[in-house]
Amino acid sequence: MPTLVMKFGGTSVANLDRIARAAKRVSVEVAKGYDVIVIVSAMSGKTNELVGWVDETSPLYDAREYDAVVSSGENVTAGLMALRLQEMGINARSWQGWQVPVQTTSAHASARIEDIPPANIRARFDNGMQVAVVAGFQGVSPEGRITTLGRGGSDTTAVAFAAAFEAERCDIYTDVDGVYTTDPRITSKARKLDKIAFEEMLELASLGAKVLQTRSVELAMRYKVRLRVLSSFEEPSDEAGTLVCDEEEIMEQNAVAGVAYSRDEAKLTLISVADRPGIAAAIFGPLADAGVNVDMIVQNISEEGRTDMTFSCPVDQVLRAQKAMEDAKASESINFHDFVTDDQVAKVSVVGIGMRSHAGVAADMFKALHNEGINIKVITTSEIKISVLIDRKYMELAVQALHDAFDLHKAA
Amino acid sequence: MPTLVMKFGGTSVANLDRIARAAKRVSVEVAKGYDVIVIVSAMSGKTNELVGWVDETSPLYDAREYDAVVSSGENVTAGLMALRLQEMGINARSWQGWQVPVQTTSAHASARIEDIPPANIRARFDNGMQVAVVAGFQGVSPEGRITTLGRGGSDTTAVAFAAAFEAERCDIYTDVDGVYTTDPRITSKARKLDKIAFEEMLELASLGAKVLQTRSVELAMRYKVRLRVLSSFEEPSDEAGTLVCDEEEIMEQNAVAGVAYSRDEAKLTLISVADRPGIAAAIFGPLADAGVNVDMIVQNISEEGRTDMTFSCPVDQVLRAQKAMEDAKASESINFHDFVTDDQVAKVSVVGIGMRSHAGVAADMFKALHNEGINIKVITTSEIKISVLIDRKYMELAVQALHDAFDLHKAA
Incomplete structure (x- = not known):
């Protein structure tokens, strides 16, 4: 019989009523004849409570004991x-992680799944079991200790099971009803997508559309696991939610799938840096060491051995970046005339695998922004994404204008 | 190095402060050079919460899932x-049960420990580990499912570890400071015992002195595990608490170690039962089937083929006992003239292994009660215990009189 994986997050199993509602969903799929593997999170709030106790008991905790404690929430939900x-x-x-077993690395608190031998659960399905309920987020190390996969790890558990059992689909039940062309709070024209390609979902996830854990999307892409994101608070239907799938499954394709944004960005510029081979490493090495997450990087043309170097990072990391650059200048590993900071910018991006075959997406984007009088400060592009930094006050306007310009309110 | 087992019940690990206090106790024993095995219960209230969720989700629950859920509380405390x-x-x-492993039967929710192979923990002690913290109350079945030992099972876990590791002693930290000659709420002359024999503790435990789970005392007696009961809320000392041990360790011995009572008893009498071989089975079989816990049984001399049969049971089982007897009469499996119930009685017992060598304890007991004008309704005796049923209103008076009569306020 075909296998289906269904994952329920913390809000979907927050109390006994919600667990009962989720169980009803499961029964619908069982009735269709699937062997169902259900992955559950802890009741919402439970993991935070456990983490709080660990932090209070031991601020620099042994991650092995952290894992032993915080994994208990999922065990409760699985049994219930x-x-x-x-x-x-x-x-x-x-099934608890060690019973399956979900074999992971020994990197406690952020372990990676190495293998999920399907034999034990498969044997039970062959003997009449209809549903295997698996505690998400946890596994067992080669040393026989309990591990956890890091926050949000239950999505990754679900995808890994779908890959190991060659499941027909992996349904992620959450508190939103799918993936949208943009944030519906910014424009009411935002439209739920029926399908989205893995690559697009990855760009949207890393751009702040917090529907799925990034690692789970990467894993799904690698093993071609069809992921469906849907709400556990709506009536079930086969058309519900958004299917995250291989681009080959998406026949009609707009040039742009969605517009993403990141509000609290800062733009930093080193003016007149003494240019030489290795200067980029001399700048970005210390920034990385200081825990600054550099995003966009632009280097101007070098003139007379000097150049300007612009980069962006989250606004709350500006002070750290400044200190790192001043320290680097003091130690004479780099030399620059000035360091200019603009902490009033936001990033807006259009994402779509259709860009590969549609020419002129960048030109259309810049034109739409120009028509609204929005100045572009930095541009970066990838194969399926174009991002710009703009003044933060224009962010909502830019998202709305781009959503309109690419006709995202209409299906392809 | 010698091994010491320390068990902390739910009130002793009720929150992070109490866990810290218990940890301090443990550090004192570590400093003495012991390899310490700590057995922990769930934080008080946690197991009840989990049991409540299971009951609400599935009134006739699968005990395997019950065990998977309710065992999680101990895992949290062990990690913390x-x-x-x-x-x-x-x-x-x-250590969780399956990691040790604590091998149990498959009788979920009331499993029995079959074996605790010490190799894994012993190897860690040999490699520098000073304390193994083990989640109490749980184990793993031959099928690899999680089991629990039944309520209060952490005491049994502790004794089983002490036996498996040939521990020097098993310290049970609880919210009382030891075992008393009688309930201090009934007489202020009640005295904490320094030592008590296993057999005496068993009689006192089954008579309602709820300090230790009966099974754990049986196990301790079988494997000669020296048990110490003491409070986690007092300053530690080697003299604290009460040592439950083999009678050979107790040099000086009063005839009577303690006075126990059971308040809510009922006395039931079948008048003029037609006597024949097998009549006892015909009476007590149906009572057992009806869930009546018959305690004392007295049969009068049979005259002209008829006899009176008197027995006692908890007062809340009287209606069940009446129905069972009427049904048995209706089906003609037994025949009696009348069924008389007295639900205003209590049981008072004196317990002591010294009785074996002291003559006249029964006579002294009856005289002390007679001196207070207390009428004895039923008497039963065992090698180390004499119990009487009396009017409930005299119960406290009887306990006080017996405590005085046997000089229990004085150490032997």
């Missing part, structure tokens, strides 16, 4: 979900 | 205790 399904007449049992 | 000990510079790690 199995019981609820049994009450509905469904043959279900719970 | 290990972290707290690490903060104090002690080399500690937590």
